[in-house]
Amino acid sequence: MSILVNKDTKVIVQGFTGGEGTFHAEQCMAYGTQIVGGVTPGKGGQIHLGQPVFNTVKEAVAATGATVSMVFVPPAFVADAVMEAAQAGIELAVVITEGAPVRDMQAAKACAVKNGMMTIGPNCPGIITADECKIGIMPGSIFKKGNVGLISKSGTLTYEGANQVCNEGYGITTAVGIGGDPIIGLSYKQLLQMFQDDAETEAIVMIGEIGGDLEIQAAAYIKENITKPVVAFIAGQSAPAGKRMGHAGAIISGSAGTAKEKMDALSAAGVKVVVSPAEIGKAVKEVLS
Amino acid sequence: MNIHEYQAKQIFAKYGVPTPRGIIANTPDQAVANAGELGGNIWVVKAQIHAGGRGLGGGVKLAKSKEEVRELATEILGMTLVTHQTGPEGKLVQKVYIEEGADIKDELYLSVVLDRAAEMPIIMASTEGGMDIETVAHDTPEKIIKIAVDPAFGFQGFHGRELVFGLGITDKAEQKKMIDFAKKLYTLYMENDAEMIEINPLIKTASGDFLALDGKMGFDDSALGRHPDIEDMRDISEEDPDEREASQYGLSYIALDGEIGCMVNGAGLAMGTMDTINYMGGTPANFLDVGGSANAETVAKGFEIILKNPNVKAIFVNIFGGIVRCDRIANGIIEATKITDVHVPVIVRLDGTNAPEAAEILSNANIANLIVATDLGDGAAKAVAAAKQA
Structure with missing residues (x-):
């Protein structure tokens, strides 16, 4: 078991023939992901990486039966790509691209929700179900199969967390990078519930950061709905207010969005909160033994 | 990106959002000429820096004669203005805005910002204009009205009604003016991809007109x-020169006031590294994300920027290679030691893609001052110890 994606998931790539799209699609295929085609407008009919290229998502879905799209188009075209996927019947769009305008994502997300499509990202490393399916840019080798679910706003902290979990002798069911932008698709709440419902997942690692209040919402949700143990780390305890720390969404506005308020809320909800990401592995071991 | 008050007011004017008339000046002579052009007998001389709290810091003053305009412009131009938003080092004032005096009957607050939870813009308004809005939100949250506007449907009549009734505006003509003001502000927020617009204060004049007295x-x-x-409105002098230089090389850099320089891939891990250094009893000197396309040149540049800071006593390079290949970072470190005089201990932790190759490159290079760490915790501990010994 796992959440959202597995070895049977059929995936297309939007921005298939571009540099990034090509490189990462190839890596995903090598991992075992079923990339069944891709979309690059104007290149329909070509074969790329052994798979068919289509002009539109609609055509790609009709021909391949894909349910998931991995999006690698440039920032200015992200909203267009997400809306195209949503209206073509894609069930889950995984948006890797960083730098999509916030206004565009408001519209794209509203369209996705209206069409019943889930979105992961933008500005994220993607999603991986260990040993089955990788849709994104993470190094597959560090995700060993196991019983810990992982949700993170940050790419490299996803790797750091997964690596520690595996070094402690555990492994990962599915890891999801939800992205560091102000407006993102699936958030902690929905994913926590999916891991709660997944028979194989026994503990959940949640990695957040300063800015916004998704972690606070997650804390309230955990208190009411999640019975599996949760380990959390919030990045940016030492970040100054008013400065954007790399991610577009990682900014403390006035007195809101600090690491401390998020850590306090999670602790109060019974979550095992660690002060340093170096402690994630040990904390998982503690909650599972 | 932020802009100055006078630039914000240029955008307001384009959209018909009323403001007092004003002209920007770089010298006291220009300031006096501007006052003459504006006419009248009372002017406000306003320092233009990218920070709030200018009035309290002494950067906004009233002049009742042209001589006074000259005196105040001379005083404010070139001053280092310290406000609660500039930090203790303050900001150098290079421009003053000369504005006609306004007849203030009432002061309100109006802003448009993104509500991340609602995933749409909200209009925030308050009768407590001219005050620090954070303080109002903390002490009297009931005095702040929040109205979410769904961009799919735009600004509707009910948004306007919630606003004016919430602000206690009862006069019909005034209601109409305020609704028109807010609708235009929302439109310019959306059309220009603004992140936030804040008008504090928005004033009501004796004749019942609403004017944006400030604009952020x-x-x-x-x-x-x-x-x-x-x-084109970007003012480079308002930006930190090191942060700017770093961004030209695809590096995301923010100076902090600690002793341990950090070079990390990924914003999350970069923050996590700073947090770990703190946790181990040290202090980070900076945030630095080398990004996904790091190579020898960008790493060398990163070292150069970190080492400009005289407080740096050790550097912790923490890389978990996904897209970034560790061997490239290792070559970058070697390259950096050739170009730059790296006179402090460098603690290196390389994990992930091509980490074994990277380890071999580093051990063959025989660099003095280089300390290899096995993981994040080990690296942070070694960096803290090295900084303490220095």
């Missing part, structure tokens, strides 16, 4: 590509 605007950096007119 920030924009979504990701959308600047489609707004060349706004990109």
